[in-house]
Amino acid sequence: MINLVENSRFYLIFVFVLALEFNYLCNHVEGKAFFVFGDSLVDNGNNNYLATTARADAPPYGIDFPTHRPTGRFSNGLNIPDIISEKMGWEPTIPYLSRELSGQKLLVGANFASAGVGVLNDTGIQFVNIIRIYEQLNFFRQYQQRLMREIGATEAKKLVNESLVLMTLGGNDFVNNYFLVPYSIRSQQYSIQDYVPFVISEYKKVLQRLYELGPRRVIVTGTGPLGCVPAELALHSNNGECAEQLQLAASLFNPQLVQMIDELNQDIGTDVFVAANTNQMHMDFISNPEQFGFQTSKIACCGQGPYNGLGLCTPFSNLCPNRDLYVFWDAFHPSERANRMIVDQIFGGSTTYMHPMNLSTIVTLDSRA
Known part of the structure; x- marks a missing residue:
């Protein structure tokens, strides 16, 4: 009990120091634009404008x-990009498909x-009409043309x-592709040991294309502990244990992602890409939720069935x-509170969590440029 109290105090002091440091550093980054690409963990409303089942536009979202x-947003409140913007003192980004x-x-980004999207084009096909990653990059190119006309x-x-x-x-390439059904096309084509390098090689092409479009500071998050989310516990767990095959996929994918990012940075000659070890950030919560003030890491707040992990979060959940x-x-x-803790690590985490540097270091370096 003493260790738990000490750890909680240390975490609160850590967050307080980060907040002071952030307030100082953010004076140097006013006007910096912020761009977000990816899946439901960071979508803030684009799918509202699409005819798709991958939506979070009804209460209690x-x-x-x-x-x-x-x-x-697939959240009870703010998601990770919202919180990054908040801490940086920026306006939140607007969905690209919004008329606003x-x-x-x-100029905000x-x-x-x-x-629903993944690295691969066939990921999330069950959701039908979603903005696949190369289409997101094409929209980014269109955005730049609009920006040129403005400034x-x-x-x-x-x-x-x-x-x-x-x-x-990355997560959807496993949850909504390889492991979606027992005999998915991808699982028949590849063993998991071969599928992961295939996804990584395709991801490298995505990041290379992004670099060609101009950004020079890119935070790339890994997958979370795929087998420990309530949806997978509901399907595969008897006693709350994480799903073994999905955990194996995450354990293979995340180190290979870091290696690929290192190779890209070496080829470029500078640290453009930064890997965020969101897998470890989540595992900290899952291994000892009470240490971080959580009651549970197994049961979803909103849902139904075992662990509240079956189906969608709806007004009837x-x-x-x-x-x-x-x-x-x-x-x-994740809940908004979990997202806030993840952003704390993105900003100030050690090399265990952020490689080769955290966001605080990026802000400091760029303020001197």
Whole structure:
């Protein structure tokens, strides 16, 4: 019990020091644009404009958002890009498909993410109409053309070069592709040991294309502990143990992602890409939720069935009264409070969590440039 109290105090002091440091450093990054690419972990409403089942536009999604209404975020409140923007003192990014993204709002950046997508084009085909990753990059190119008309080619190029980018992909290539059904096409083509390098090789092409489009600071998150989310516990767990094959996939994917990022940076000659070990960040919560003030890391706040892990979060689902006590909001996605802790590590985490540097270091380096 003493260790738990000491650890909690240390964490609170750690967060307080980070907040002071962030307030100081953010004075140096005013005006920096922020761009977001990826899946439902970072989608802030693009899928609301699409005819797809991968949507979070109905209550109780958004119950803790400032408006207390669903926004398309797969969260009870803010998601990771929202919290990064908040801590940086920036306006939140607007979904690229929103009509609000025009004029001076373009200078804030944009969110291109779409729930259900993966690295591979055949990932998420069951959701039908989603913005696959190369389409997101094509939208980014269109965005830059719109930006040029607003502020001119030279300033547009400078804004993109000096921007911060968040890229979150990979989990769906396993959950909504390889392991979606017992005999998926990909699982018949590849063993998991061969599938992971295939996905990594395709991911490398995505990041190379992103680099060609101009950004020079890109945070790339790994997958979380895929076998430990409530959805997989509901399907595979008898006593709360994580699903072995999905955990194996995550344990193979994340180190290979870091290796690939190192290779890209070496080829470029500078640290453009930064790997965020979101797998370890989540495992900290899952291994000892009480240490971080959570009641459970197995049961979703919103859902039904075992671990509240079956089906979608809907107005008819079980809903916990205090979202701050739950690591998971729904069957797959973290609660806002868990997201805030993840962002704390993205900003100030050691090399265990951020490689080769954290966001605080990036901000410091860029403020001196």
